[in-house]
Amino acid sequence: MTEPHxxxxxxxxxxxxxxxxxxxxxxxxxxxxxxxGTNVEKCLHEAEEYLKxxxxxxxxTDIQTAVMRTGSLSVSHMLTDRGIEPVYQMxxxxxxxxxxxxxxxxxxxxxxxxxxxxxxxxxxxGDHPDAKPVYDLDSxxxxxxxxxxxxxxxxxxxxxxxxxVLDGVPRFFKGCAVTPCTEEVEPQIIKLEKKVQAGAQFVQxxxxxxxxxxxxxxxxxxxxxxxxxxxIVMLKNAGMARYMNSSVPxxxxxxxxxxxxxxxxxxxxxxxxxxxxxxxxQKMKHCCQGAHLxxxxxxxxxxxxxxxxxxx
Amino acid sequence: MIVADRKKIPEIRxxxxxxxxxxxxxxxxxxxxxxxxxxxEVGILGSALRMSLKLAGCTxxxxxxxxxxxxxxxxxxxxxxxxxxxxxxxxxGCGAGVQTLAERFPTTPVYPGLNTQFxxxxxxxxxxxxxxxxxxxxxxxxxxxVCPITRCAKRLLNGxxxxxxxxxxxxxxxxxxxxxxxxxxAKALGILAKFDAIAQPHDWSTGIDGGPRKVIRExxxxxxxxxxx
Numbered sequence: 001m002t003e004p005h006x007x008x009x010x011x012x013x014x015x016x017x018x019x020x021x022x023x024x025x026x027x028x029x030x031x032x033x034x035x036x037g038t039n040v041e042k043c044l045h046e047a048e049e050y051l052k053x054x055x056x057x058x059x060x061t062d063i064q065t066a067v068m069r070t071g072s073l074s075v076s077h078m079l080t081d082r083g084i085e086p087v088y089q090m091x092x093x094x095x096x097x098x099x100x101x102x103x104x105x106x107x108x109x110x111x112x113x114x115x116x117x118x119x120x121x122x123x124x125x126g127d128h129p130d131a132k133p134v135y136d137l138d139s140x141x142x143x144x145x146x147x148x149x150x151x152x153x154x155x156x157x158x159x160x161x162x163x164x165v166l167d168g169v170p171r172f173f174k175g176c177a178v179t180p181c182t183e184e185v186e187p188q189i190i191k192l193e194k195k196v197q198a199g200a201q202f203v204q205x206x207x208x209x210x211x212x213x214x215x216x217x218x219x220x221x222x223x224x225x226x227x228x229x230x231x232i233v234m235l236k237n238a239g240m241a242r243y244m245n246s247s248v249p250x251x252x253x254x255x256x257x258x259x260x261x262x263x264x265x266x267x268x269x270x271x272x273x274x275x276x277x278x279x280x281x282q283k284m285k286h287c288c289q290g291a292h293l294x295x296x297x298x299x300x301x302x303x304x305x306x307x308x309x310x311x312x
Numbered sequence: 313m314i315v316a317d318r319k320k321i322p323e324i325r326x327x328x329x330x331x332x333x334x335x336x337x338x339x340x341x342x343x344x345x346x347x348x349x350x351x352x353e354v355g356i357l358g359s360a361l362r363m364s365l366k367l368a369g370c371t372x373x374x375x376x377x378x379x380x381x382x383x384x385x386x387x388x389x390x391x392x393x394x395x396x397x398x399x400x401x402x403x404x405g406c407g408a409g410v411q412t413l414a415e416r417f418p419t420t421p422v423y424p425g426l427n428t429q430f431x432x433x434x435x436x437x438x439x440x441x442x443x444x445x446x447x448x449x450x451x452x453x454x455x456x457x458v459c460p461i462t463r464c465a466k467r468l469l470n471g472x473x474x475x476x477x478x479x480x481x482x483x484x485x486x487x488x489x490x491x492x493x494x495x496x497x498a499k500a501l502g503i504l505a506k507f508d509a510i511a512q513p514h515d516w517s518t519g520i521d522g523g524p525r526k527v528i529r530e531x532x533x534x535x536x537x538x539x540x541x
Contacts, residue, residue: 093466097513119466119468119473120466121475121482122465122466122475122482122483124465124483125482125483133465133466135466135467135468136513136514136516137513138466138467138468138469138470139470140469140470140471140510140511141469141470141513144510144513155513177474178474179474182474182476182477183477183478184472184476184479184492184495186495187471187472187476187491187492187495188471188472188474190471190504190507190508191470191471191472193508194470194471194508194510197510198510206474249474249475249476249477249482250474250477
């Protein structure tokens with residue numbers, strides 16, 4: 001294996017994200033989605049301009065919503081080149097265990113340390129509905145695969161049936177997702193316990209708009225000792241909020257928030273949206289360890305959201 | 313059982329329009345039970361095809377014949393003497409039936425009249441649903457008798473994804489979330505604690521991903537002859 005160009009100690013935090021969460025600081029992460037096409041400069045520029053100095057790490061989505069685009073690994077690597085720490089999102093929809101493990105080793109060689117294990121939206125939701133989904137592993141299986149690589153082996157075995165031995169061993173800061181405000185929360189918690197058992201060290205949640213429901217969820221997972229970054233998705237208008245209520249499972253936007261967006265004038269919408277995010281963080285920061293900001297293209301709002309949350 | 317449904321008439325017509333004499337062959341087993349390829353359906357297809365061919369200006373003679381089972385050579389014996397009178401066959405068996413006929417009659421083209429769908433059940437009148445993928449390594453004992461490999465769109469083995477909503481799957485509003493079913497049933501059976509353990513990744517090598525499969529039962533093979541290669 002090529003020597004990784006990011007020096008990683010044998011013990012202790014492998015990334016800034018891990019170190020800051022370990023320190024007890026309230027941590028922000030952001031998110032970018034690579035382009036459909038080779039013009040990745042725009043998302044890299046936005047990350048440099050608005051995220052580099054405001055958030056600890058930046059998630060790079062992996063063919064999100066099953067819409068084909070430039071991959072998460074290359075853009076994660078390009079972020080490290082620009083001094084921005086990536087969270088490499090990895091879905092199990094498009095690669096089998098050979099591809100996933102190989103890409104994990106590649107990610108390590110390219111200086112990527114934070115990896116978020118996800119299953120990924122089904123291909124029927126995206127722009128290639130005829131594609132064959134893979135799902136060789138689920139997100140728990142992917143976390144286990146990462147932990148196995150960190151132990152210096154892989155999921156396979158040699159001709160005699162003995163575990164394979166890696167020539168060079170990676171270390172990751174391993175993350176997972178959870179949907180805290182779904183109507184049936186117990187199966188989500190059972191699954192989260194398994195993700196942590198499989199090696200997950202941090203959690204980024206699905207969008208939350210109901211601080212009370214989130215707090216109840218956090219009480220239920222008090223026994224799970226990993227940092228949780230609450231998911232904050234910017235609502236660009238009332239239509240988007242209603243769409244999320246009708247079509248995005250596990251997301252509930254209260255009517256009071258929708259009304260604020262309805263009443264906001266066109267020029268005021270972005271400001272109202274920023275204020276909503278800031279208030280949500282203020283209301284939830286006491287029961288979680290950070291916030292994952294998903295601005296859906298409004299990256300320039302990130303500094304203002306952190307300001308509105310009173311955490312700038 | 314194997315569930316199938318019939319192809320559209322124009323598709324079948326276009327497969328056979330260049331032939332002179334075509335025999336439609338039904339199957340008396342699974343596809344009769346699921347009302348796709350039994351004697352009755354062969355009769356209906358025969359009438360519809362003759363009409364469609366005539367409207368398309370094709371002179372193709374279409375006859376009908378149904379045997380008990382297309383997927384076993386012994387049952388094809390009854391059909392064999394008639395086949396030489398035809399220059400093509402349309403099988404209303406499942407994919408296994410079509411291929412068994414094709415092997416038996418190497419000089420006669422055999423076309424599929426059905427789309428073979430899945431191994432499933434009759435859920436209600438006129439509705440069949442998929443229950444088994446035939447993965448070669450049954451794990452229903454681990455999942456409270458509900459198969460996530462077949463019934464979860466993402467084949468998840470450790471719990472629902474975030475797309476489960478009111479017990480339904482994110483891909484179709486009328487598709488049940490397999491994990492909601494597993495969870496409800498495990499709760500009712502008082503075995504929810506079993507699900508604290510991580511389910512190991514599936515071994516796909518026993519399924520179609522490991523290549524075409526074969527079951528050999530030595531105890532059923534004819535003594536001295538061994539399994540037929």
